Amino acid sequence: MDTTIATGTEENVWGGGNRPLGASYGKLMMWFFLLSDALTFSGFLVSYGFARFKFIDSWPIADEVFTHIPFFHGEYPMYYVAFMTFILIMSSVTMVLAVDAGHKMKQNKVIWYMFFTIVGGLIFLGSQAWEWSTFIKGESGGAIETKGGRILHFVDSNTGERIALGDFAKHSPSERIRLQRNEGTWFQSEGYLPSVSVKEVVDGFNATPNVVVRTETTDETGKGKVVLSRDESIKTMKGAKYVVEGANLVHNEYGHRMFADFFFFITGFHGFHVFTGVLINMIIFFNVVLGTYERRGHYEMVEKVGLYWHFVDLVWVFVFTFFYLV
Template sequence: MASTSATATASWDGGSSPMNASYGKLMMWFFLLSDAFTFSALLITYGLVRSSHAAYDGLVDAFTFSQTYWPIPEKVFEAVPFLHGMELPLVFVGIMTFVLIMSSVTMVLAVEAGHRMDRKAVEKWMLWTLLGGITFLSCQAWEWAHFIHGTDAGSTLADGTKFFGANLSFNQYGPPDFAAFFFFITGFHGFHVFSGVCLNFLIYYNTVTGVYERRGHYEMVEKVGLYWHFVDLVWVFVFTFFYLV
């Protein structure tokens, strides 16, 4: 109080927040850092296993599914709902990326509205964010269903039998590890999206019932917003390393 020192070291002596962020926000940041390590471990393990498998080195147009090499992702993910039989590589996953980026924008607009204590605007943008999250999850459900059931042609095994789709021990697209990583990485990300949708709903509910207005600030919107952007961030990496590379 009496101290007039305004140096950076003095701010660590107590009574102030040297990082200029609340406890809750800091802990959200450090949780997200640890979550980044978890996702990195998954993606890096995928990198290790993929680089230890042979890559397809023939002509792209002549590509066929085989157990002996890792598939080209764009040859696997080329189906779009309602357009059965058409080859549209990566189009559906592109739509999913668009949906998730848009829901990140609406989330950050909700945070902005919260700073201004604009309850109606927070409600509006939280609803859009929820819609984006639910749309993404629905798209992923379709993608999984298609991946599990497989294509019309399937792939022919060494003994002449046909195999369609994928399970945890076998799949028509490539080595067993390919489907295992697809399920684990997109599944773990999808579960994060699901948790995010639940948290977003909680925020929306509390906004509508006026909890944050009575509290005098909308910091919870900001904290859950950080989590929601992180989910978008992880998808950017999954999109690149699982679908593009």
């Protein structure tokens, strides 16, 4: 058996200079960052799954929650989110085209494709802001929360259609106004005052015999919620405690409050990624315009931010499925 001594000129394990993964340092680090980020998002999505499986009988139906399109009235489930998904995929495509143009050292093409990518990202961010504001304001007509924390919706027992609180609540004159900070004894203030009070809703409910309660419990078909009879509704309404309009981290008019919590955290965390992605894309865009990578001789930086941008798209594909479809 021969023993050989490395001379250092040929490639070997200890001599350095070899690249076992065939990628540059920066690209590898981007991949490993994305790997850790993927685990963070898995943590978020799986905990959402945990909450959902735990409350599987009373989870809100996403089709009923996200039904609006900007500038249009009426119910159009899913279309707007599908549009957002398509915008993000499209901006991913312009990003790959930018990377491809970078490999061919075509500066002008890279500039235009990066520009379209940034525009796509901004459209997505705007759409998400609109989605959030619709969700926070609430568009489904309000709900009653009971002492036990259950959410009650109201339907017309003749037609089976949802009724908004304002449609049957008995408007009684009240001097109750939102407490401002400068009027409170201890400088207290109120976040918001619902458009109707609990008393008005209960009075209106008792006076209108065709209004019945729709509970959070999913019915046997799995497509709808259990609607109570008038007698049971009256019994349930005795526990009425709050009027809930819209959603925040504590109350949620659409159903289980954890749905709103996860919605804010997951889409918020993803939106934050999109936001930073747009910022990084802008930095790289200006570098391309200034000719930094032309002088450097390669456009690898475009490829690296491209990886981040595609990852944001990848995560959205999963968020879309688990929040809006499943």
